[in-house]
Amino acid sequence: MVAEVIINRTAKKLNRTFDYKIPKNLEDIIIVGSKVLVPFGKGGKLEEGFVVGIKEKSEYEIKEISKLEDNLTENQICLARWMAKRYFCNVSDCIKLMLTPGTRNKDKEKRIRDKKINCVFLKKDIEEIEFEIETKKIKSEKQKKILNFIKDNEGATIPEIEMFTDCSRAIVNTLIKNGYLEIVDKKIDRDPLAYKQMSKTSNLELTEEQEQAYKKVEQAIISKENKSFLLYGITGSRKNRDIYTINSKSIKYRKNSYIISPWNLTYSTNDR
Numbered sequence: 001m002v003a004e005v006i007i008n009r010t011a012k013k014l015n016r017t018f019d020y021k022i023p024k025n026l027e028d029i030i031i032v033g034s035k036v037l038v039p040f041g042k043g044g045k046l047e048e049g050f051v052v053g054i055k056e057k058s059e060y061e062i063k064e065i066s067k068l069e070d071n072l073t074e075n076q077i078c079l080a081r082w083m084a085k086r087y088f089c090n091v092s093d094c095i096k097l098m099l100t101p102g103t104r105n106k107d108k109e110k111r112i113r114d115k116k117i118n119c120v121f122l123k124k125d126i127e128e129i130e131f132e133i134e135t136k137k138i139k140s141e142k143q144k145k146i147l148n149f150i151k152d153n154e155g156a157t158i159p160e161i162e163m164f165t166d167c168s169r170a171i172v173n174t175l176i177k178n179g180y181l182e183i184v185d186k187k188i189d190r191d192p193l194a195y196k197q198m199s200k201t202s203n204l205e206l207t208e209e210q211e212q213a214y215k216k217v218e219q220a221i222i223s224k225e226n227k228s229f230l231l232y233g234i235t236g237s238r239k240n241r242d243i244y245t246i247n248s249k250s251i252k253y254r255k256n257s258y259i260i261s262p263w264n265l266t267y268s269t270n271d272r
Contacts, residue, residue: 004053019058033072123182
């Protein structure tokens with residue numbers, strides 16, 4: 001079996017299908033809408049593609065699909081093809097609109113990585129460095145200044161060294177090249193609340209109607225009844241306050257609660 005694959009690229013010349021052989025073990029799994037990895041180009045680099053058609057054979061000498069990633073539906077592929085024709089764009093661009101955000105390979109590469117900074121440490125023993133300074137093997141005053149600074153401040157960053165020694169990065173690089181210093185990557189924890197003062201809040205007070213709704217849910221929690229509740233209220237009625245109180249009670253009794261916001265059930269009235 002042969003799959004007709006659209007490569008996930010934006011280039012206009014790639015806005016067509018390429019034939020790939022479906023491996024025997026995937027013949028019953030790959031369908032129209034499957035997201036696959038295929039070798040593409042002279043180097044055979046794996047590229048993301050989408051199966052938009054399946055046929056018995058190809059008139060070309062073709063490569064084999066490397067991996068099955070995920071599946072869309074045939075209706076989604078049909079919609080993407082219609083959109084591409086209607087709005088004069090690539091089929092692959094329209095298919096991307098059908099994908100769950102964050103599931104594309106390129107999206108995964110862009111995810112937040114650990115933040116790291118370059119820290120400078122002594123690579124040679126301090127006794128050896130001091131001996132070389134005394135014997136004038138190290139003659140540059142600026143190099144001596146940097147080495148003395150690092151001796152007392154190991155782990156300093158290059159910008160800190162430049163600021164406190166009034167020496168350039170080039171001198172640091174020379175000391176690294178000559179084996180006196182080394183750079184070590186240090187992971188920095190991301191804490192958006194590190195410099196914020198957090199004050200303790202008081203318990204939220206419920207209105208009479210909110211209290212009535214809360215009591216019904218509380219009774220179900222206490223009596224260990226598995227029930228579902230629809231919290232209904234107009235915009236601005238502070239439904240979030242009820243949700244917070246219910247969650248707090250669930251935690252107290254070591255129970256799980258699931259909050260589902262049915263946006264499709266909400267409506268607003270506008271007098272115009």
